[in-house]
Amino acid sequence: MATLKRWVLRRRPAGEIQPGDLDLVEEPIRDLAEGEVLVRTLYLSLDPTNRIWMSDQDQYMPPVGIGDTMRGGSLGVVERSRSERFKQGDVVNAGLGGWTTHVISDAAFLTPAPQLPGVPLTAYMSVLGATGLTAWFGMCDIGKPQPGETVVVSAAAGAVGSIAGQIAKLKGARVIGIAGGKAKCDWLTGELGFDGAIDYKNEDVGTALDRLCPNGIDVNFENVGGDIMDAVVSRMNNFGRMPLCGMISTYNDADRPAGPKDFARVLMHRLTIRGFIIIDFLPRAAEAMAELIPWVMEGKLKWKVHVDQGLEGAMDSLQRLFTGNHDGKLLIQVSPEP
Ligand SMILES: NC(=O)c1ccc[n+]([C@@H]2O[C@H](COP(=O)([O-])OP(=O)(O)OC[C@H]3O[C@@H](n4cnc5c(N)ncnc54)[C@H](OP(=O)(O)O)[C@@H]3O)[C@@H](O)[C@H]2O)c1
Numbered sequence: 001m002a003t004l005k006r007w008v009l010r011r012r013p014a015g016e017i018q019p020g021d022l023d024l025v026e027e028p029i030r031d032l033a034e035g036e037v038l039v040r041t042l043y044l045s046l047d048p049t050n051r052i053w054m055s056d057q058d059q060y061m062p063p064v065g066i067g068d069t070m071r072g073g074s075l076g077v078v079e080r081s082r083s084e085r086f087k088q089g090d091v092v093n094a095g096l097g098g099w100t101t102h103v104i105s106d107a108a109f110l111t112p113a114p115q116l117p118g119v120p121l122t123a124y125m126s127v128l129g130a131t132g133l134t135a136w137f138g139m140c141d142i143g144k145p146q147p148g149e150t151v152v153v154s155a156a157a158g159a160v161g162s163i164a165g166q167i168a169k170l171k172g173a174r175v176i177g178i179a180g181g182k183a184k185c186d187w188l189t190g191e192l193g194f195d196g197a198i199d200y201k202n203e204d205v206g207t208a209l210d211r212l213c214p215n216g217i218d219v220n221f222e223n224v225g226g227d228i229m230d231a232v233v234s235r236m237n238n239f240g241r242m243p244l245c246g247m248i249s250t251y252n253d254a255d256r257p258a259g260p261k262d263f264a265r266v267l268m269h270r271l272t273i274r275g276f277i278i279i280d281f282l283p284r285a286a287e288a289m290a291e292l293i294p295w296v297m298e299g300k301l302k303w304k305v306h307v308d309q310g311l312e313g314a315m316d317s318l319q320r321l322f323t324g325n326h327d328g329k330l331l332i333q334v335s336p337e338p
Pocket residue numbers: 047048049131134155156157158159160161178179180181184223224228244245246247248249250276277278279320321322323324325326328329330
């Protein structure tokens with residue numbers, strides 16, 4: 001009998017995820033009901049927000065329930081279908097299909113994966129997926145960089161940050177990235193065209209910002225929170241904009257993270273801070289794709305994916321997001337591409 005494997009949340013992690021917080025279970029694949037489709041997972045997206053979903057803090061979606069399959073975005077291929085909408089072999093976006101080798105879904109919840117010539121499937125999980133949309137809406141809709149303005153991006157060599165910084169460059173801004181380690185910083189300035197990069201693991205971020213942003217900062221694309229956010233906010237110019245995309249440095253903390261230390265600066269310098277979650281922008285995805293797809297096809301936008309093999313290692317792989325031990329959008333290849 002055919003079986004599937006899935007990761008189940010057993011308890012809410014305290015601090016970093018520990019063995020036993022999730023459990024890998026194997027079980028028979030049930031028969032399909034009318035209108036259902038069996039999808040074999042090809043790629044699973046691992047995201048910092050997975051850690052938030054494991055907790056029961058106040059958040060933008062219900063937390064994953066104890067005993068439920070861990071939630072996660074995935075792309076898969078149809079293995080069996082009892083729907084006229086999909087046939088065996090179709091590659092589909094399974095939405096939040098979860099940390100599972102197979103998912104049975106109502107066909108209505110699946111969409112065909114886009115397929116552009118010469119573009120690998122993993123691109124639809126990164127630059128042309130939620131990652132690219134997050135970077136585009138955060139930068140273009142909220143950050144709104146103008147030619148000549150100074151933009152700072154934290155976690156700049158990561159999936160979202162690397163795209164966000166390149167978008168700001170394409171819009172004519174000066175872009176400074178903050179990332180951990182020389183190799184990541186060299187990639188930002190050497191290959192992505194950033195105007196400067198700060199290795200926060202080896203230099204003082206405030207001192208480096210003073211050097212690289214002598215005219216202050218107009219846009220802060222915030223991915224990290226904490227001390228890095230403080231250093232950037234305290235150098236923001238009048239009418240500066242801060243798309244608050246993420247605060248990864250705080251996701252393992254039990255306490256609610258504090259806001260910028262110098263909150264008065266928001267008033268005195270008339271800053272706009274706007275938190276955003278990409279799901280709110282999905283109805284407008286076509287606006288972003290109208291720029292992202294040509295940039296990708298013309299080679300103007302670069303991206304990297306870091307693909308780990310096998311669902312079994314998902315818990316260990318997720319830790320990479322918190323140590324930085326990955327290079328680009330973190331994915332798991334759960335099964336071979338058709
Ligand atoms: N608002 C939304 O809808 C949305 C959607 C997607 C992602 N996000 C957010 O965007 C941010 C980036 O996500 P991503 O998926 O693109 O992941 P990513 O940047 O590819 O990976 C996370 C990176 O964060 C950095 N990092 C981790 N802990 C840190 C710390 N304590 N201090 C400084 N840097 C740290 C590491 O980079 P280094 O190696 O440089 O240290 C790591 O590689 C996250 O905050 C995430 O929650 C938000």
